[in-house]
Amino acid sequence: MISYSGKNRTTLNYLKAMYFDHPEWTPYSISIMPRTWMKYREDLEDLILSHPRSFPGYKKGDRDFDRVDDPFYEEGQKTDCWGTVWNNVERGLDSYPIRYPLEDWEHLKTYTPPDPLKDDILGPRDWHHVARQLEDARKRGDIAGCSPLPHGFMYMRLYYLHGFENLMMDMAMDDPRLWDLIKMVETYNRKVVEKCVEMGSEMLYFGDDLGLQNALPISPEMWRKYLKPSFDRIYRPARERDIPIYMHTDGHILEIIPDLVDVGVTVLNPQFRANGLEGLKEVAVGRVALNQDLDRQLFPFATASEIEDHIHEAHDALSLPEGGLMFYVEFEQDVPLETMDVICTTLEKVCNPPQM
Numbered sequence: 001m002i003s004y005s006g007k008n009r010t011t012l013n014y015l016k017a018m019y020f021d022h023p024e025w026t027p028y029s030i031s032i033m034p035r036t037w038m039k040y041r042e043d044l045e046d047l048i049l050s051h052p053r054s055f056p057g058y059k060k061g062d063r064d065f066d067r068v069d070d071p072f073y074e075e076g077q078k079t080d081c082w083g084t085v086w087n088n089v090e091r092g093l094d095s096y097p098i099r100y101p102l103e104d105w106e107h108l109k110t111y112t113p114p115d116p117l118k119d120d121i122l123g124p125r126d127w128h129h130v131a132r133q134l135e136d137a138r139k140r141g142d143i144a145g146c147s148p149l150p151h152g153f154m155y156m157r158l159y160y161l162h163g164f165e166n167l168m169m170d171m172a173m174d175d176p177r178l179w180d181l182i183k184m185v186e187t188y189n190r191k192v193v194e195k196c197v198e199m200g201s202e203m204l205y206f207g208d209d210l211g212l213q214n215a216l217p218i219s220p221e222m223w224r225k226y227l228k229p230s231f232d233r234i235y236r237p238a239r240e241r242d243i244p245i246y247m248h249t250d251g252h253i254l255e256i257i258p259d260l261v262d263v264g265v266t267v268l269n270p271q272f273r274a275n276g277l278e279g280l281k282e283v284a285v286g287r288v289a290l291n292q293d294l295d296r297q298l299f300p301f302a303t304a305s306e307i308e309d310h311i312h313e314a315h316d317a318l319s320l321p322e323g324g325l326m327f328y329v330e331f332e333q334d335v336p337l338e339t340m341d342v343i344c345t346t347l348e349k350v351c352n353p354p355q356m
Contacts, residue, residue, distance in 0.1 A: 001242055002202050008141030010056070010356070015143070017323040018244065018267055018289045026319060026351035028327035029291075030054055030344070034068045035092030035333045041065045047337055051344040056356035068092060071122050080121050080150075081114040084160045092333075102161045105177050113184050116191035121150040131199060145203030148196040149189055151248075154234065155208050155227055157185050171222055178226070186230040190237070197237045203244045211251020213274055220255040228256075232263040239264035246291070254279045261288050269328060273297050277317050285318055291326040292318055294343075300334040304342045311346045327351065 001019065004012055016023040037044060045063060048055045068074055072095040075088050083101035088094070102108055118125055130146055137144040152160060158181060159167040170178040196204060210216065216223060238245055244266035252274045253260070260268060268288045270280065272295040284290055295310055302310070311327075319325045327347065331340055 002143060002244065006138070006141055007143075009354075011142050014326070017326055020286075020289070020320070020322045020324045022321070023323045025353045026315065026325055026327065028054075028329065028347050028351050028353075030329045030331065030347075032331045033092065033333065034070075034073050035090070036331050036335070037063060037065045037067075038092050039333045040337060043337055044340075047341055047344075050341075051348070053348045053353050053355060054344045056353075078122065080160075081119040081123075082157070082161060083111075097160050100159075100161055100163045100166075102181065103163045103166060105175075108177060108180065113188060116188045117195060127195070127199070130196070134199060134201060143203050144201060145205060145246075146196050146199075146201045147205040147207075148192045148201075149206060151207040151209075153189055153206060153208055154185060154230055155210055158182065161185070168217065171218055171226055182226065182230060186234060189230075189234045193234055194237045197241060197243060201243065203246060204238050205246045205248075207248035209250035210256065211249065211253045211271075211274060213251065215252050216255060220259075223256055224259060228259050228263065231260070235264040250274070254283050257283045257288070267291050267326075269293055271296075272314065277314065281317055286320060286324060289324045289326070290318060291328050293328045293330070296330050296332065296335075299339055299343070300332075300336070302339060304339075307339060307342045308346050311343070311350055315350045 002015055004015060007015065010027075013023045013025060014027045015021070017027050032044070040047075042065075045060065045065075048058050049060060052058070068091065071078060072086060072088065073092055075091045077085060077087050077098075078095070079085050084097050085099035086095035087098045088096075102111060117127075120126075134144040134146065162170070162181060167178075169175075193204065210223070210227075218226075235245055245264050246267040246269070247260060247265045248269040249260075250271055253270055254275050257268065257270075265288060267290070268284065269291040270284070271293045272280075280290070280292070292314060294314060298306065298310060314327070315325070329343060329347070
């Protein structure tokens with residue numbers, strides 16, 4: 001358990017929500033995609049400045065509207081440390097894989113995986129930088145956590161290497177070579193996690209999209225056979241030291257939420273529409289802290305009253321007096337500024353954060 005000692009007010013409230021320890025308010029965060037900044041520019045900044053409770057500490061000029069921090073959001077092709085080739089057709093949005101180094105199983109015989117302690121996704125690992133980030137977070141009274149692995153670190157990495165259809169077929173046919181691929185990816189991930197734990201990380205953040213719009217891509221039984229053991233072993237170093245695990249995962253995952261809790265997930269970030277309010281109430285509430293992704297498929301088209309109803313309904317259904325709920329909102333370029341304003345205003349009313 002993360003010690004409350006020395007934490008600032010916002011972090012302390014987050015920890016209390018995560019640990020079901022009666023937070024002051026319902027925490028929420030709003031993420032703005034680079035392409036959204038590029039589109040709305042000063043108008044978006046003005047909106048943010050009008051909502052200091054939703055964006056505490058933001059000052060005019062803090063954001064370069066054309067800035068992109070993640071190389072995968074830059075145009076063009078790039079090759080990651082595993083040999084997967086990615087393409088980006090619009091700056092400010094994410095890349096997608098176009099070539100897979102192990103699409104043909106014959107390539108596995110001569111394939112050399114990256115070194116987990118030396119090779120980061122698009123360059124060498126800088127453990128000194130990670131150490132500085134952890135120390136700076138402690139000095140600010142924040143959680144000294146890190147994201148040790150790129151998004152799509154286990155399940156998605158299998159098809160980034162082998163191709164989606166190939167992966168589905170090999171799971172269906174139980175191809176023995178698949179187990180070699182799983183072991184290789186798992187070993188890389190486990191060693192990176194072990195290093196972050198050794199460095200004193202207070203929390204670990206992961207992302208791997210396990211679901212489709214309305215279902216898992218494979219049956220829950222197949223997920224438990226091929227993937228759950230790897231997640232269990234990857235998370236074990238943190239679990240054994242009571243280090244909380246945050247996991248983002250897009251898509252429908254209701255059937256395996258209990259399994260994710262089993263392997264040690266402390267905070268789960270599921271999508272609203274893909275899982276449904278009733279399903280989340282039944283399977284997740286009270287069993288795992290939720291950083292609930294609000295309905296980003298609603299935002300581009302919704303009226304103000306629909307937005308208000310959605311946020312009120314989600315809060316009423318998923319919140320408990322003792323906590324266990326946060327909200328996450330993502331502003332994509334297809335969300336109108338007026339809708340962003342309604343979202344912020346409603347979150348401020350429902351979640352009741354203080355003025356910072």
